[in-house]
Amino acid sequence: MTGVERTRPREARDSAIGVPEQRSTSAWAPRPAVPEQSRGEHTHSEPPAPGVVARGVVERTSVRGQVLDALRAALVSGDLRPGEVYSGPALGERFGVSATPVREAMQQLAREGAVEVVPNRGFRVTRRSDRELAELAEVRALVEVPVVARLARTVAPARWAELRPLVRATVAAAAVGDRAGYAEADRAFHRAVLAFAGNGQVVRVADELHRQVGWSTCDLVVDAGQHGALLDALEAQDGAAVRVLVERHIAG
Numbered sequence: 001m002t003g004v005e006r007t008r009p010r011e012a013r014d015s016a017i018g019v020p021e022q023r024s025t026s027a028w029a030p031r032p033a034v035p036e037q038s039r040g041e042h043t044h045s046e047p048p049a050p051g052v053v054a055r056g057v058v059e060r061t062s063v064r065g066q067v068l069d070a071l072r073a074a075l076v077s078g079d080l081r082p083g084e085v086y087s088g089p090a091l092g093e094r095f096g097v098s099a100t101p102v103r104e105a106m107q108q109l110a111r112e113g114a115v116e117v118v119p120n121r122g123f124r125v126t127r128r129s130d131r132e133l134a135e136l137a138e139v140r141a142l143v144e145v146p147v148v149a150r151l152a153r154t155v156a157p158a159r160w161a162e163l164r165p166l167v168r169a170t171v172a173a174a175a176v177g178d179r180a181g182y183a184e185a186d187r188a189f190h191r192a193v194l195a196f197a198g199n200g201q202v203v204r205v206a207d208e209l210h211r212q213v214g215w216s217t218c219d220l221v222v223d224a225g226q227h228g229a230l231l232d233a234l235e236a237q238d239g240a241a242v243r244v245l246v247e248r249h250i251a252g
Contacts, residue, residue, distance in 0.1 A: 067095060068105035072211075073180040075114055080125050087122035113212055133213055133252075140209040141250045144190070147197050148230075148246050152239040155196050160234045163192050167227045174220035182220050187211065189227055193234075218252050 071091075074080040088099035088106065095102065106123045109115045115123040166189040173182035187210055194203045226249045233241040 063097060064101040064104045067097060067101045068108055070095065071102075071105050071109060072114075073183075075109075075125065076183040077180040082125045082127035085118050085122050085124045090122075112208075128213075136209060136213050137250050137252065140206060140213075141247055143202065143206045143209065144194065144250065145243055145246045147199075147202055148193060148234075149239050149243045151193070151196050152234050152237050152242040155234070157235045157237060159196070160231050163189065163231060166192055167224070167231060170224040170227055174224040177220065179220065182224070186223070186227075193230075223249070223252075 071080065080086060086106075088103040091102045091106075092099040106115055107117075110117055110123065113126060115125050118124050166185065169185040170182060170189055173185050187207060190210060191203055191207055194206055197203075226245060230242065230245045230249065233245055
């Protein structure tokens with residue numbers, strides 16, 4: 001059997017994977033089944049042919065990314081419950097993929113602190129304590145508060161109008177109780193605000209901290225309303241009000 005022939009099952013599997021692009025408030029919407037012959041793990045006894053490896057890596061990364069996004073949405077929505085243990089094969093069946101991309105995505109979530117590895121069983125969803133959430137909020141405030149307060153002085157007031165559509169997206173998600181959709185819209189808004197600072201590292205660090213508390217509970221309608229108030233203060237270049245609003249918003 002040639003290297004090209006050995007790579008076909010994985011290509012067939014990746015093209016048939018049913019992690020959908022459309023969003024749902026539940027991460028467990030029905031997915032198309034993957035053909036049985038496409039579920040086997042790739043063996044490495046024979047290297048793939050040149051040129052096929054790059055494509056396989058890209059496709060596998062894409063699948064893992066889609067699974068990771070779906071798992072994050074499930075954490076936020078509560079479909080994956082804190083304290084519960086989930087196995088890679090069982091989750092793979094739900095998503096219509098093999099266990100491999102699920103395990104890889106779960107390992108990423110473990111590095112982020114969202115789940116923990118349970119040997120020979122799978123992954124347990126982390127149950128964050130009030131103290132842990134408070135510590136994350138404190139670190140996040142140390143990063144965001146001074147940056148956003150400075151932006152109130154340095155960014156032209158008219159520029160903040162560009163973010164009004166993002167505020168409306170958070171309000172819309174909050175109004176229907178779409179916790180997963182809200183988490184995505186909320187993070188997009190905060191990234192856009194911080195992007196005015198021109199420091200990609202600040203955006204990255206703050207977004208990662210934000211992600212780590214993304215599955216905690218909060219009053220979505222109140223939280224969304226604070227976004228509009230923050231933009232009003234930024235447009236008014238009221239640095240003191242901005243500082244108070246960001247601190248209150250992060251503290252929850």
